[in-house]
Amino acid sequence: MNPSPKVYFPNLDGLRFFCFLSVFFFHSFGTDYDSVKQSALYTFQDSFFVNGNLGVNFFFVLSGFLITYLLFTEKSRFQKVNILNFYLRRILRIWPLFYFCVFFGFVIFPYLKQFFGDTPNETANPIYYLFFLNNIDFVQKGLPDSSVLGILWSVAIEEQFYLVWPLIIGLLAYRNIIVSFAVIIIGTFVFRLAFSENDLYLEHHTFSCISDMAVGGVFAYLAFFNKGFLNKVSTAPKYIWIILYLFIGIVYFFRQQIFHHNSFGLAADRLLVSVLFAFVIVEQNFAKNSLFKMSNFKTISKLGTYTYGLYCLHMIGILIAAKGLAFLGWNKNVYQVVFLEGFLSLAITLALAIASYHLFEKRFLKLKDKFALVKTENAQNHPHTQPPGRGRSRTERYLPDEIPGTRL
Numbered sequence: 001m002n003p004s005p006k007v008y009f010p011n012l013d014g015l016r017f018f019c020f021l022s023v024f025f026f027h028s029f030g031t032d033y034d035s036v037k038q039s040a041l042y043t044f045q046d047s048f049f050v051n052g053n054l055g056v057n058f059f060f061v062l063s064g065f066l067i068t069y070l071l072f073t074e075k076s077r078f079q080k081v082n083i084l085n086f087y088l089r090r091i092l093r094i095w096p097l098f099y100f101c102v103f104f105g106f107v108i109f110p111y112l113k114q115f116f117g118d119t120p121n122e123t124a125n126p127i128y129y130l131f132f133l134n135n136i137d138f139v140q141k142g143l144p145d146s147s148v149l150g151i152l153w154s155v156a157i158e159e160q161f162y163l164v165w166p167l168i169i170g171l172l173a174y175r176n177i178i179v180s181f182a183v184i185i186i187g188t189f190v191f192r193l194a195f196s197e198n199d200l201y202l203e204h205h206t207f208s209c210i211s212d213m214a215v216g217g218v219f220a221y222l223a224f225f226n227k228g229f230l231n232k233v234s235t236a237p238k239y240i241w242i243i244l245y246l247f248i249g250i251v252y253f254f255r256q257q258i259f260h261h262n263s264f265g266l267a268a269d270r271l272l273v274s275v276l277f278a279f280v281i282v283e284q285n286f287a288k289n290s291l292f293k294m295s296n297f298k299t300i301s302k303l304g305t306y307t308y309g310l311y312c313l314h315m316i317g318i319l320i321a322a323k324g325l326a327f328l329g330w331n332k333n334v335y336q337v338v339f340l341e342g343f344l345s346l347a348i349t350l351a352l353a354i355a356s357y358h359l360f361e362k363r364f365l366k367l368k369d370k371f372a373l374v375k376t377e378n379a380q381n382h383p384h385t386q387p388p389g390r391g392r393s394r395t396e397r398y399l400p401d402e403i404p405g406t407r408l
Helices: 012-027 040-048 054-078 083-115 126-130 134-141 153-171 174-194 199-204 206-225 227-235 238-253 255-259 263-286 298-304 307-328 334-369 394-398
Strands: none
Touching: 012 054, 012 263, 012 298, 012 307, 012 334, 040 334, 054 153, 054 206, 054 263, 083 126, 083 153, 083 307, 083 334, 126 134, 134 153, 134 199, 153 174, 153 206, 174 199, 174 206, 174 263, 199 206, 206 227, 206 263, 227 263, 238 255, 238 263, 255 263, 298 307, 307 334
């Protein structure tokens, strides 16, 4: 038996990149000119990307699925979860770039703002950022002055999730793990129902978002242990996936009209969206009759490996492009704002993320791999993919030699 099972899901990096694009366009195209805001093109793009923040929801569901699947793999092979090593891997993956962004937001951004003739007015508390509680700071005080700090609330929730999840999976029996997921999902629904009139709580509080991870965990549990579930996903006809993506499109474009009428709708919104996204994850990983597989889009999938840097650094890219074009006076009509600024912001963000990955993050990733009992691979090094349970006995499915997964 191979002591180091390998985890690889080839179709998820591309989905990650599209989720980043969704968030990127949601944050882009800022303007102070009423003539731009009132134009038909600007109104159209604003309506098109009004729910682009759902990309963050997908990231949360994806984290719940992947981390749960990885921990199940480790626990099934070694009869335990090495919790300390898990924490060390997460520290080496998340902390370096996160704390760079915190430094940029609190130290560099105010000087840049003064340089461009504006007055810094930062209300964020750096202590919350040092301990990954900045989403709570966001809930209490609203959006920080530094746009770079403003997007880090989701990283804080991810870290809080990473703190709790290995304890749940490592210390509980399998039957109790799924019960804990159900408790989290129900608890989140009740919390959202209680705070349905507070947008900051609904969008940024840990107890309002953690069900996304739990839903991803439920689907990881089903994919890892339930052969019947895998068979249904694997053999589902193509029209099922057509319906799934049509339903997602309807929710994306008409989310407010569908859910945002009463407290129950606001509470149910996140749960339904997370379930839809979880079905996309298992469809991409295990379905034979998918409409498409993201791994076929090589460039998009390659860019997906830089998603963490793209997400953390994209507000810097937007800031550089916006200030540069404003200095040149090239931000006064809608075509400059939507096309020129949008393209330039994305290009700068890509350059920053790729440089960050290869010159900075990769050094920590090499150290991270030393603490992995379950090895992860990337698409370039993996010749094939075989979903667990296919062509294996029941025992082998629980103790696989090679389990599909993705870089974690």
